[in-house]
Each structure stands twice: as C-alpha cells, then as structure tokens.
Ligand SMILES: NC(=O)C1=CN([C@@H]2O[C@H](COP(=O)(O)OP(=O)(O)OC[C@H]3O[C@@H](n4cnc5c(N)ncnc54)[C@H](O)[C@@H]3O)[C@@H](O)[C@H]2O)C=CC1
C-alpha cells in the first residue's frame with residue numbers, strides 16, 4: 164500500500180480473500196478463512212489442485228466445527244479460479260503460499276502486484292525469505308508483506324508479520340490488524356530476521372535433532388518423546404523464557420543465569436549445521452515412518468488437529484469467531 168494509496172477497505176471490512184498456491188499451507192489458509200466466514204478464491208497451477216484442496220478443507224472442517232464456525236461460514240463459499248488474474252480480481256486481501264523457491268516467489272509476487280487492485284495488501288507465507296529479497300521485481304512493492312503461518316494455519320493461531328525495505332509501514336499495520344480480525348495471534352516485527360522469530364527458534368532445535376540422528380545419539384522417536392513428554396508440555400502455555408525463570412526458583416531468571424549460564428555457554432556455541440546427506444535424510448525418513456506405524460497421513464492430521472484443539476481448550480484459548 165503506497166503511502167498515498169489507501170487500501171480499498173478497512174481490515175474489518177474484508178469480504179473476499181484470494182489464496183494463491185493451495186498445498187499444505189495454502190489449503191490450510193483456505194480452510195481458516197472459510198471457517199471465519201470469508202468468501203475465498205483459490206488458484207493453483209497443478210492439475211489436481213482443486214481435488215486436493217477440497218479434500219484438505221473437508222478433512223479440516225470437523226476440527227473447525229468443533230472450535231466454532233463464524234456465522235455464514237461454509238465450504239461452498241470457496242471458488243476455484245481458472246487464472247491467477249481472476250483469482251485476485253475482486254480480492255480484498257491476498258495470501259500467497261507457493262513453493263519456497265526465491266525466483267518463483269519474486270516473479271509470482273510481481274505478477275500478483277500487477278493483477279491485484281491498487282492498495283490491496285499481498286502477504287507471503289514464506290517460512291524464511293526476507294520480503295526485501297522477494298519484492299525486487301514487483302512494481303507497487305509497498306503493499307507486499309510476509310505473513311508467516313504455522314501448520315495447520317486453521318488451528319495454530321500465530322502469524323508473524325514483517326515488511327521488506329520497500330514495504331509501506333501502513334501495509335504491515337493493515338495486515339497485522341486484518342489477521343487479528345480474522346482470528347489470528349499476531350506478532351508484528353519491526354525488522355527482518357532470517358527465519359523470523361519462531362522458525363529461528365525451531366531451526367536451533369531442528370539442527371540439534373539432526374545432529375543427534377546423524378551421529379546415532381538418539382532415534383527420531385527419542386527426539387519426539389523428549390519434547391512431547393518434556394518441555395513441549397510447558398511450552399504450550401508458558402514460553403521458554405518464563406519456564407526457565409522458574410528454573411531459578413525464587414531467585415528467578417537472575418539466579419538461573421548466574422547458576423547455569425557458565426555451563427550453558429558451551430552448548431550455545433559448539434555446534435554447526437549438520438550435513439544433510441543421503442544417509443541422514445534416509446534415517447529421518449525411516450524414523451518418521453516407524454514412528455507413524457500403521458497410521459496414515461489422514462490419521463496423523465486428525466490426531467494432530469484434535470491434540471491442538473485439546474491444548475487450546477485446556478489452556479482457555481479456543482478462539483472466538485469473527486462475527
Ligand atoms: N509446510 C509448512 O509447514 C509451512 C510452509 N510455509 C510456507 O508456505 C509456502 C507453501 O508451502 P507448502 O504449502 O508447504 O508447499 P506445498 O508443496 O504443499 O504447496 C505448494 C503449492 O503451490 C503450488 N504452486 C506451484 N507453483 C506455483 C505458482 N507458480 N504459483 C502458485 N502456486 C504454485 C503447487 O501446485 C502446490 O499446490 C512456502 O512458502 C512455505 O515456506 C509456511 C509455514 C509452514
């Protein structure tokens with residue numbers, strides 16, 4: 164949104180959302196926006212995208228009914244557009260969720276900025292590219308922001324919002340407000356960080372998990388249990404900083420750092436990224452296959468969705484509906 168071009172509508176007045184790219188995340192966004200009572204237009208170039216998308220939305224719908232649909236919410240309010248231009252023509256907001264390839268994002272965002280009504284904010288779901296690197300080919304790049312979701316976007320509340328060097332701060336503010344209206348928990352960042360905030364944290368954990376599997380120090384199952392039976396239980400409602408402040412007893416974070424700081428410094432600094440070679444890839448794939456056992460992808464999605472709903476309910480955070 165260039166400084167002098169007002170967005171076509173206020174975040175509260177958005178009626179139609181366009182979702183570009185309808186895979187795991189784009190499809191999850193479609194389910195979220197439909198459940199929140201929006202009209203949604205989706206576009207994806209894959210031949211089987213329509214069937215895949217309708218399957219994904221149908222599989223998500225029982226979970227969405229459980230947490231409460233907005234008035235008028237319906238899977239019938241999804242339209243599959245034959246072209247990108249038709250998908251965005253009437254959109255009040257655009258969420259791009261195409262594959263994580265920088266050149267593809269650059270040209271797609273340029274195409275979207277050209278096809279979308281002036282001032283409409285366009286958000287990318289990228290899980291790591293800075294918007295500065297993605298907006299290089301677009302005219303009207305001021306309305307391009309990152310809106311980074313978490314899988315599945317229809318249940319995990321967080322979205323991280325940040326602009327690039329050419330982004331108008333008004334577009335960042337508009338997107339943050341819109342996501343809030345649409346039922347998301349928003350963290351608005353005032354500068355670009357590789358991996359934003361949550362992925363930067365997840366990447367550190369993931370790096371160590373890959374090291375342990377590569378070195379045969381822990382199995383995939385051990386790693387997953389170490390989180391689900393341990394710190395993961397606390398992290399669902401109290402973040403890593405406050406939980407560690409409690410590790411310092413009544414002395415809080417000050418005692419925790421004075422006590423454990425020196426012994427923690429070595430693990431903070433000793434490890435580098437492991438080589439993701441064929442053997443490590445296969446060990447991760449085989450370990451996950453074993454951990455899944457007889458459960459299909461659909462079984463695991465249903466179990467994950469129910470688990471997230473149970474945690475949200477238990478911690479009093481089941482979202483309220485939009486209208
Ligand atoms: N999978 C995840 O857990 C998360 C992914 N993301 C981000 O979301 C984006 C999408 O990732 P996924 O949904 O996982 O990928 P995916 O592979 O499941 O889906 C990508 C979809 O984009 C479509 N596509 C291919 N070329 C396209 C184009 N030129 N324009 C529009 N669509 C196109 C594909 O047909 C496919 O349906 C990426 O930027 C990724 O980093 C963000 C958060 C979590």
Ligand SMILES: C[N+](C)(C)CC(=O)CC(=O)[O-]
Pocket residue numbers: 290312313314362365
């Ligand atoms: C795997 N991933 C890096 C694409 C994951 C994310 O970006 C967020 C998430 O859902 O954890």
